[in-house]
Amino acid sequence: MRTLASCIDSLEKIQLGGCEQWISIRSRQPEGPILLFLHGGPGTAQIFFSRKPQRELEHHFIVVNWDQRGSGKSYNKNIKQSEMTIDTFLHDTQELIEYLTKRFNKEKIFLVGHSWGSILGMKLAASRPDLIFAYIGIGQIVDMKKGEIVSYNYTLQQAIKSNNNKAIQELKRIGLPPYPDLNSAGIQRKWLSIFKGTMRKGNIYKTILANMTLSDVSISYILKFVKGIMFSLQSLDNEQMNINLMQEVPRVTVPVYFCEGKYDYTVPFELAEEYIKVLEAPQKRIVWFDNSGHLPNFEEPKKFNDFCISLLGKNEA
Template sequence: MKRVVALAMLAAVLLPARAGAQEICPDRSGYAPAREIVADLGRIVAPEGVQEEYAVEIGGIRQWVSVRGQDRDNPMVLFVHGGPASPVIPTLWQFQRPLEEYFTVVNYDQRGAGKTLVLNPQEAVADTLHVQRYVDDAIALAEHLRSRYHKRKLVLMAHSWGTVVAMHAALQRPDLFHAYVGIGQVINVRTNEQVSFDYGLRTARAKGNAEAIREMESIAPYPGDTPITRERIIIARKWPQFYGGLTAYRADSKYFYQGPRLSPDYDDAARCAINAGSVFSLGRLLDEFLQVDFTGVERFPIPVVMFMGRHDYTTPSEPTAAWLARVQAPYKQGVWFEHSAHMMPWEEPGKTLVSLLEHVRPRAIDDAPAK
């Protein structure tokens, strides 16, 4: 039980695992009537629209895909979720519907996550959990979507851990994408760790929180020259997020953690697979994740837009802003979300939509159907 709780907290390195990971998957069948209402509200009824969910073989396993939009001719967005193993599909009902009027939005459960975890034997997936394999999956899925939906290119959008995957995909296959949108972008993991820790300790001292000070000083200097272990990360990330570094002005994010209970796309078995996926994936990916560093990328091959939360201390925005200021790209734009931390689409959904319409859709609207 302690190991499950610790790994759930460790997920806060990128995007926290759903709260209640220590629960043994309680029955939530009482939420069924509410799920039906959410499903009806979100149903795509426009004749030219698309609403599909299906499994497709990508990278040797079956991966779960959701495609939603009011008009098939709109630009298509491929969204790469955070985590790892924190799928967006069970909470997309909270923010995505307005986006679907202007984009066809594709979400998928990555290997080791959500419904994809359920679809495949874990022993067939465990040894494949490497960053480059996730990148290859995103590229293969983009090619599949281009063919299936007759798109020349896609918009690539990612959140948190997903930005590691998507940045690599954009750099390796820029021909597939109109533009890249990073939300809570990871640039350099060690820098992020230090900025986040410093914020948490500074705030704890200002507020006289003896418990937080004691815990954080026990691992200082952080990260320092000492190896970044699970135990150190758990302490380092606990207090910055308590002080609004995950969701601005909030000590917790129950709206997100408990959102899957009302998801019309996830039954209880799939919902319970979210926490199982975190436990399954985190330890296998941690060493590679800690080596992530995009600071040496001086040229970006496609238009790049960064959504940066002013209060984000999960993947702090300062390194992203600094990288964006010096990178060369066909088009670049940073958008500050003044009332957000890490969860920008959930915290400021209106600004998310407006920013996509202003900076991204014009770069994809000329898309012609693939021949």
């Protein structure tokens, strides 16, 4: 761990749920509140490409990124698929929050969940409000089955609109979700990315390359990153597909904010709009990102960071 008088820059291995897992902790304001990111995927660990877009946040928060069980540096071939359940990840998340609050002598944290991580985030906001100042959902998942149908229909419409016969043929061949396998889902996601329903500009691979820092990455990390994505998807996709937060989490007692890209059809923004209308919460609203798809925190990092900073004082007890 590298420390200066007012700086933390740490990459650490800790035990969560009896499993070795890795976290990064960065801050130029160690007296500030904790901001914990729950990455997407499942399996898209982000420690090695989070430093650049989150740099401004370090001046206001203790910024924590966590490679979840089976992902990135926390991938281990000895992890059993039977351990990879939403309940296990919820226990890991809760244990991590309790570890961080005790370590830094804080009562609560700000919690950010992106995509897959937004399932964990909303469920934790509902079950452990005593640990959370506010919850921020990015590309918020609501109803996975409905969202996949909306995403597929959007992709097919774009293929027809652009007279892309190859896309039309491939999409019609796999048909409407639920898909029979991950390869079929991958075909839909490939065309969705091409039609700019994942990111408004570029793609996830270019985003990772543009933001990765040599101090946070190695060849072994990259290998674990790739293996972790496949292992996590294979282990969690079926359970994830049955998520319907509209039914499972109709109310919370902490402020809730959804950061939504207006071009997000990976997890369609329309469902977040529906959810925020019926969700019972002391404070709730959608923050729109006009030039983003599914990754507004990477596509429009300044706007995202400014929003997080604006919550200071407002939601702290």
